[in-house]
Amino acid sequence: MKAIKATTLGHAEIVEVPEPEVKANTILVRPSYVGINPCDHMVTDYLSHWHQDQILGCDYSGTVEEVGSDVETTLKPGDKVFGPLAAGAAYDHSRGAFGELLPAYGDLCFAKPTSISEAGAASLGIALSTIAVSFYSDFGLPLPDENPESGRGKPFFVYGGSTTTGLLAIQFAKLSGFRVLTVCSPKNFELVKSRGADEAYDYHDLEDCAKEIKVSVGDSLKYAYCCVTSVEAPKLCAEVLTPTGAKFVTIAGPMPERGGIYSHFTFGQSVMAESYKTFAGRTPQTAERKELGLRVWRMAVKLLEEGKLKPPPLEVREGLEGALQGIADLREGKVSGKKIVSRMGL
Numbered sequence: 001m002k003a004i005k006a007t008t009l010g011h012a013e014i015v016e017v018p019e020p021e022v023k024a025n026t027i028l029v030r031p032s033y034v035g036i037n038p039c040d041h042m043v044t045d046y047l048s049h050w051h052q053d054q055i056l057g058c059d060y061s062g063t064v065e066e067v068g069s070d071v072e073t074t075l076k077p078g079d080k081v082f083g084p085l086a087a088g089a090a091y092d093h094s095r096g097a098f099g100e101l102l103p104a105y106g107d108l109c110f111a112k113p114t115s116i117s118e119a120g121a122a123s124l125g126i127a128l129s130t131i132a133v134s135f136y137s138d139f140g141l142p143l144p145d146e147n148p149e150s151g152r153g154k155p156f157f158v159y160g161g162s163t164t165t166g167l168l169a170i171q172f173a174k175l176s177g178f179r180v181l182t183v184c185s186p187k188n189f190e191l192v193k194s195r196g197a198d199e200a201y202d203y204h205d206l207e208d209c210a211k212e213i214k215v216s217v218g219d220s221l222k223y224a225y226c227c228v229t230s231v232e233a234p235k236l237c238a239e240v241l242t243p244t245g246a247k248f249v250t251i252a253g254p255m256p257e258r259g260g261i262y263s264h265f266t267f268g269q270s271v272m273a274e275s276y277k278t279f280a281g282r283t284p285q286t287a288e289r290k291e292l293g294l295r296v297w298r299m300a301v302k303l304l305e306e307g308k309l310k311p312p313p314l315e316v317r318e319g320l321e322g323a324l325q326g327i328a329d330l331r332e333g334k335v336s337g338k339k340i341v342s343r344m345g346l
Contacts, residue, residue, distance in 0.1 A: 001100040005055055024069045026068045028103060030100070036330060061081065083104055127268075128297065134268075153179050203236075250266065271290065315341070316341055
């Protein structure tokens with residue numbers, strides 16, 4: 001079959017690879033759509049750390065072809081499904097979405113809610129998994145279906161609110177009762193507010209941005225979530241966070257240099273892979289982290305079914321060629337306020 005692989009430093013291409021075989025704990029899926037993420041080009045840009053010959057792609061929706069013998073599920077061949085993959089971080093190099101068939105995690109492959117399209121379902125995989133780790137492990141927040149008022153109107157700051165992860169972060173923070181502030185481009189103010197942001201600020205003038213946020217929150221802001229790779233983001237967060245007891249969590253990029261802040265780099269792949277690769281080396285998945293991923297994903301599926309959680313705006317490309325160009329466009333900063341997905345099976 002054809003698939004997109006990381007081949008050399010900074011480069012991925014469409015190549016012929018063996019079809020994946022269903023394992024006892026996997027579900028073989030024929031993808032209908034795949035979603036493009038920054039981690040797809042990061043795998044190739046940092047190839048010496050990750051894996052050469054890794055099939056790329058962390059987000060998918062598609063049709064079940066075969067169910068592994070040990071998978072406890074009601075899913076059957078022909079069912080429409082979606083879920084996440086840990087491409088680039090998993091030690092199984094075939095575990096990627098950008099192919100004509102993919103080996104899905106049996107416990108993290110879910111029936112697609114009728115409330116969302118297949119394209120929309122393919123936009124959520126790694127972002128939802130990252131929210132699970134960031135919010136309910138790194139920040140230590142209670143899940144909204146356990147305590148929907150834990151935020152109690154307190155401020156929660158999202159840097160990069162118009163990214164896919166940022167848009168989900170806004171929605172999950174609102175589900176916990178927070179007052180959500182975010183920074184993004186002014187052209188995306190309407191978008192972030194449609195997902196629940198109470199206040200949106202222009203990041204282009206960071207000095208004025210920080211002053212305006214401080215007027216709004218004073219010294220009460222304890223949570224800052226960074227969804228972009230930027231040297232400016234941690235500086236702004238350090239300025240607006242409370243002097244002590246603050247928490248800064250980032251999906252990429254540097255940490256704040258100021259004291260009084262608990263800073264953490266989050267890793268969404270840790271809810272999927274049995275063991276995964278980080279800059280610290282090989283890390284085994286814990287039972288607690290696996291259960292966290294299952295818990296949040298089941299909650300998210302229910303929220304999607306109820307219309308309480310919305311996918312991002314989409315730009316649809318075509319086939320593996322479209323996915324490959326989408327990776328390049330993300331790397332070059334050409335994508336804003338939308339998620340690129342690519343239609344498969346052409």
